[in-house]
Amino acid sequence: MSHDSAFAPSIGRRIARTFIVYVQDRPGTLNRVVSLFRRRGFNIDSLTVGRTEREGVSRITLVVQSDEDTARRLEANFYKLVNVLEVHDVTHAPSVSREMAFIKVRAGAERRGEILQLCETFRARVVDVAPESLTAEITGTSEKLDGLIELLRPFGILEMVRTGAVAMARGTAAQGSGGPSEGDLAA
Amino acid sequence: MEQIAEKQEARRGTSPQSTPVRMSGAQILWEVLEREGVEVVFGYPGGAIMPVYDALPASPIHHVLVRHEQGAAHMADGYARASGKVGVCVATSGPGATNLVTGIATAMLDSVPLVCITGQVSSTLLGSDAFQEIDITGITLPITKHNYLVTRAEDLAHSIREAFEVARSGRPGPVLVDITKDAQQATVPFRWSDEPVRLPGVRPARRLTHEQIERAASLINQAKRPLIFCGHGVIKAGASELLLRFAEKTGIPVASTLLGLGAFPASHELSLGMMGMHGEAWVNHAVQESDLLVAVGMRFDDRVTGNLKNYATAARKIHLEVDPAEVNKNVKADVAMLGDLGRSLERLLPAVAQREHQDWRARIRALREDSASRDVQGIPHQGRLRAPHVLHDLWRLTRGEALVVTDVGQHQMWEAQYYRHERPRSLLTSGGLGTMGFALPAAIGARFARPDEEIWVVVGDGGFQMTACELITCAQEGIKLNVALINNGYLGMVRQWQEFFYGGRYVATPLKSPDFVKLAEAHGLTAMRVTTREQVASAVDAARKAPGTAVIEFCVEGEEAVYPMVPANADLHAMIRRPSRIEESIHEP
Numbered sequence: 070m071s072h073d074s075a076f077a078p079s080i081g082r083r084i085a086r087t088f089i090v091y092v093q094d095r096p097g098t099l100n101r102v103v104s105l106f107r108r109r110g111f112n113i114d115s116l117t118v119g120r121t122e123r124e125g126v127s128r129i130t131l132v133v134q135s136d137e138d139t140a141r142r143l144e145a146n147f148y149k150l151v152n153v154l155e156v157h158d159v160t161h162a163p164s165v166s167r168e169m170a171f172i173k174v175r176a177g178a179e180r181r182g183e184i185l186q187l188c189e190t191f192r193a194r195v196v197d198v199a200p201e202s203l204t205a206e207i208t209g210t211s212e213k214l215d216g217l218i219e220l221l222r223p224f225g226i227l228e229m230v231r232t233g234a235v236a237m238a239r240g241t242a243a244q245g246s247g248g249p250s251e252g253d254l255a256a
Numbered sequence: 257m258e259q260i261a262e263k264q265e266a267r268r269g270t271s272p273q274s275t276p277v278r279m280s281g282a283q284i285l286w287e288v289l290e291r292e293g294v295e296v297v298f299g300y301p302g303g304a305i306m307p308v309y310d311a312l313p314a315s316p317i318h319h320v321l322v323r324h325e326q327g328a329a330h331m332a333d334g335y336a337r338a339s340g341k342v343g344v345c346v347a348t349s350g351p352g353a354t355n356l357v358t359g360i361a362t363a364m365l366d367s368v369p370l371v372c373i374t375g376q377v378s379s380t381l382l383g384s385d386a387f388q389e390i391d392i393t394g395i396t397l398p399i400t401k402h403n404y405l406v407t408r409a410e411d412l413a414h415s416i417r418e419a420f421e422v423a424r425s426g427r428p429g430p431v432l433v434d435i436t437k438d439a440q441q442a443t444v445p446f447r448w449s450d451e452p453v454r455l456p457g458v459r460p461a462r463r464l465t466h467e468q469i470e471r472a473a474s475l476i477n478q479a480k481r482p483l484i485f486c487g488h489g490v491i492k493a494g495a496s497e498l499l500l501r502f503a504e505k506t507g508i509p510v511a512s513t514l515l516g517l518g519a520f521p522a523s524h525e526l527s528l529g530m531m532g533m534h535g536e537a538w539v540n541h542a543v544q545e546s547d548l549l550v551a552v553g554m555r556f557d558d559r560v561t562g563n564l565k566n567y568a569t570a571a572r573k574i575h576l577e578v579d580p581a582e583v584n585k586n587v588k589a590d591v592a593m594l595g596d597l598g599r600s601l602e603r604l605l606p607a608v609a610q611r612e613h614q615d616w617r618a619r620i621r622a623l624r625e626d627s628a629s630r631d632v633q634g635i636p637h638q639g640r641l642r643a644p645h646v647l648h649d650l651w652r653l654t655r656g657e658a659l660v661v662t663d664v665g666q667h668q669m670w671e672a673q674y675y676r677h678e679r680p681r682s683l684l685t686s687g688g689l690g691t692m693g694f695a696l697p698a699a700i701g702a703r704f705a706r707p708d709e710e711i712w713v714v715v716g717d718g719g720f721q722m723t724a725c726e727l728i729t730c731a732q733e734g735i736k737l738n739v740a741l742i743n744n745g746y747l748g749m750v751r752q753w754q755e756f757f758y759g760g761r762y763v764a765t766p767l768k769s770p771d772f773v774k775l776a777e778a779h780g781l782t783a784m785r786v787t788t789r790e791q792v793a794s795a796v797d798a799a800r801k802a803p804g805t806a807v808i809e810f811c812v813e814g815e816e817a818v819y820p821m822v823p824a825n826a827d828l829h830a831m832i833r834r835p836s837r838i839e840e841s842i843h844e845p
Contacts, residue, residue: 148459
């Protein structure tokens with residue numbers, strides 16, 4: 070009984086979409102947000118949560134692969150959650166996005182120089198050096214992190230952790246006025 | 257039910273308190289429920305909700321003891337659908353709470369406002385797998401509009417008030433409030449506040465723009481083959497009167513969803529009847545030929561559209577809807593009008609032109625003629641009892657004035673086809689979830705909302721056996737329902753699918769039943785059995801005259817099918833039709 074339901078891949082290009090979601094800081098809120106994706110069989114690329122300048126309000130940055138239609142439907146469904154205050158899709162908005170990672174790489178004395186040079190090029194900081202390994206801290210766009218990780222992979226990555234992206238719109242204004250208007254939803 | 261009125265009367269005049277009073281969480285709960293206008297709750301006690309039950313006698317609220325918590329949720333649901341108010345049910349922790357789940361999901365899928373109160377183990381034991389502890393807020397997360405876990409008596413009043421506001425605002429839905437036993441027991445200062453509940457996450461719909469109205473009106477005024485779709489939302493928004501004025505001014509025929517039946521009078525010349533999987537053939541053909549659909553408070557469910565790729569391809573769509581997440585979900589809207597339906601229709605009314613649509617209506621009449629020749633009502637009964645005949649007779653005998661509560665399956669579709677509803681909230685049925693066992697408990701709930709109306713439960717032999725335990729609730733409460741039990745000896749709708757799509761292999765659908773007459777009589781109720789069409793009228797009459805709940809078992813033909821039928825995901829116009837009368841008469845013995 071399958072048909073083109075809302076969240077099935079439909080017309081439009083699937084790209085990584087970044088949503089910023091403001092929520093009331095209450096138990097279970099994150100669970101509700103994540104459930105929107107779980108029930109539709111979506112995989113979340115990354116998710117970060119933290120406090121904001123407003124007391125009692127948390128900010129979620131969430132990256133998921135979807136096409137334009139699905140993104141609009143997701144946005145409308147975010148708003149159905151009682152604890153969700155504002156939702157912004159900043160995928161196409163002028164914004165800055167950053168992610169941080171620690172990368173622990175195999176680095177004996179003979180290859181350390183080479184690795185340090187790579188870190189230098191990527192402006193990664195070395196935060197720990199041991200006889201057989203080295204840990205780098207890098208902040209940048211997710212693509213930049215991908216780049217360094219690719220180059221370090223041949224040396225042997227022993228351990229890695231990424232935070233997931235956080236994003237913020239450029240300029241003085243806070244994000245939009247909040248939510249889709251009737252006009253936005255009409256085709 | 258007179259007791260309720262007396263109890264309420266005695267308590268009239270409760271005003272906002274100026275000084276705080278010390279009350280237990282349980283007392284606060286009843287106080288807030290009363291102030292929210294609750295008259296009746298449906299529930300079942302147990303360990304973790306005992307403090308709440310202990311405080312019940314002091315409240316004027318009437319409690320109906322159910323026999324299974326699923327029944328409590330359906331009763332609250334039936335009460336809410338019949339009254340337009342919020343329905344309330346109460347259960348204990350663990351199995352009490354999990355038994356509510358089907359009822360809550362039923363309400364969720366049909367946007368019915370419920371507040372479900374569950375007891376929970378003490379806050380100190382949360383997460384320890386204590387006796388009868390279950391994570392009910394986790395379990396009900398996807399089937400509630402919102403839910404709350406209350407661990408402190410101080411938070412109780414606010415959470416309950418929020419729960420009511422969330423349940424009835426915007427697109428309504430069920431809300432669950434899980435209250436730990438220590439929060440029920442603790443005594444705290446309580447002062448009722450009349451201040452409106454603030455929900456920062458619930459945003460009012462934006463005002464419709466002038467351009468939207470103009471665009472919609474211009475599409476409506478230029479359309480040659482338009483249809484109005486009338487959905488459940490029209491009933492929920494109380495917008496029937498406005499829809500009637502809109503249809504009469506624009507001259508546009510009105511098709512209804514299953515849950516929209518009653519929102520537009522069936523006897524009106526512009527009324528077409530039901531659309532969709534078991535909708536009228538002429539309606540489905542008209543949909544496919546239309547050039548404009550004005551969808552009001554409906555969500556283009558797959559049972560309504562069939563295959564979306566070939567659905568109403570020539571039609572532009574105007575979608576009036578309260579829930580932004582429903583617009584452009586299944587069908588792209590050319591104009592979306594979000595917000596309260598009544599408000600949207602009010603704005604649209606002055607902008608649309610007075611029209612007649614003579615040609616288009618003549619075309620639909622022509623489509624209708626073919627269907628009339630295939631109608632089962634034209635087939636002589638020849639001493640046999642056919643379920644569609646029973647439903648038709650029931651409509652005729654009750655003059656279409658009863659409140660009908662249907663279960664799920666073939667009888668539900670025949671009722672929708674042959675019982676013509678003239679007013680909103682005169683048909684209560686489980687549409688979205690399709691919950692068998694819904695009818696009897698929902699009708700009990702409806703009885704408390706509409707004490708003086710004639711109520712008929714229409715139910716199959718399968719669904720009846722799922723919640724038949726609530727018959728004794730009827731007896732204990734002394735309430736009057738009429739039950740039309742359509743017994744065809746099969747799980748009929750599944751049997752029909754097996755006949756059409758599974759080579760006639762009737763696997764697990766033949767159904768043995770108890771002696772329903774004896775069963776009802778064992779509950780102290782009136783009961784009778786009908787096996788021929790001649791007996792229908794006198795049995796209906798006897799049931800209506802019986803002082804308490806009466807059950808009529810209609811022993812009908814086993815292998816009757818619901819026609820027309822759009823097979824799942826087929827194009828809407830590709831219906832399986834009843835063989836025409838001439839063809840059928842050849843097969844008749």
